[in-house]
Amino acid sequence: MDPVDVDIADYDFLSDFGDPDDHLDLDHDHDRDDGDFSDAEIEYYLNSTNRLFGRQRPLHLILGGVADIILWRNKEISACVLGGATVLWLLFEWMNFHCLSLFCNVLLLLLASFFIWSNLAAFTNIVPPPEFPDVTLPEGSFVEAALLLRREFHQAIRTLRDDVILGTDFKRFLLVTCPLGVLSILGSWFNFFTLSYLVTVMLMTMPMLYESYEDSxxxxxxxxxxxxxxxxxxxxxxxxxxxxxxxxx
Structure with missing residues (x-):
């Protein structure tokens, strides 16, 4: 990573973990696997001039690690994500469950089940409950996430200040204010949970349909x-x- 992208304090902090380039790489494009696409397919996208948002790569490569789920390449996981979101929406919206109550009841049920299971296993020959795995997270991943959020936050603030609030570009002003107006209207029609569910359904369906009919x-x-x-x-x-x-x- 270029030291210009972070300030001196951040760069010195990263040096404690070794070479910053080994831990912090905000450009993940090179990590994507291009093996699923032939040279002819990549060349076809490079030569296309009317692609949506000016993209020059297949949609699967742009979406990165979640592409197999969103584009339904892994149908089992995709179905579980969409089905789980649907079940949660039905529980909270149709059956009037409360999020905190449901979370606590499920956690109580799991704790009670494991407690009874472990005690029965000590006096009987039933299989003991599974052991909880040790979770280890590298410190560099938290630093990377924090600096990425910091960089995006500062970029958003600079854009709002220089291009929207103090700027004279009417087109950019519309690009910022129009989505806010649309979200305000949608917020008056649906509550936050229903709106989140609709966004999830759109994410799980629209990219797949677009990939099937992208030329049209x-x-x-x-x-x-x-x-x-x-x-x-x-x-x-x-x-x-x-x-x-x-x-x-």
Whole structure:
């Protein structure tokens, strides 16, 4: 990692763990396995100019470690994730369970089951309960996560300050404020848990459908973006004209 990306204190702290490059690598692109894609497929994406968000690699490579789950390459785990989210939503929304009560009841049931199991195993010949594994987490992983969050937080603050609050780019201002308005409207229609469930369902379905029909979707999005740019140009001209009229008064 380039020392410019972190300040001197962070870099000195990382030196206690050895070479920072051995522990901290914020660019995970080189860790992704390209073995599932042939050279012809990679070249096809590199030569494509109308890919969504300008991507030049297959969707599976961009999503990284969660690609097999989101794109349903591992159908068992994907089904468990979607099914588990559905069960939780039904428990909390339809059966009016409370999150804290459900968590405590499940934990009490597990503790009581293991307690009875371990005591019966001491007086009978039943199989003893499994031992809890020792969990060891490297310290470097926490440092990496903390510095990554710190870097993203500072980048977000700089973007809001320089490009939105103090900036003059009306397009960037719309890109920030419009999603907030959409989330505000959605928040008035659904509660937080239902909205989270809907986001989970979308994450587990939309990328898979997009990968199946990406050529058609990319063509449609490209045409839509061209039309949106035309409408934005007209809106921008009207806003500047209105501001000029106000300033001249």
């Amino acid at each position: 979707v990319d063509d449609f999005v490209e045409k839509s973006l061209v039309e949106m740019k035309k409408q934005y140009t007209l809106l921008d001209e009207k806003v500047h004209h209105t501001l000029q009229n106000i300033s001249s008064c």
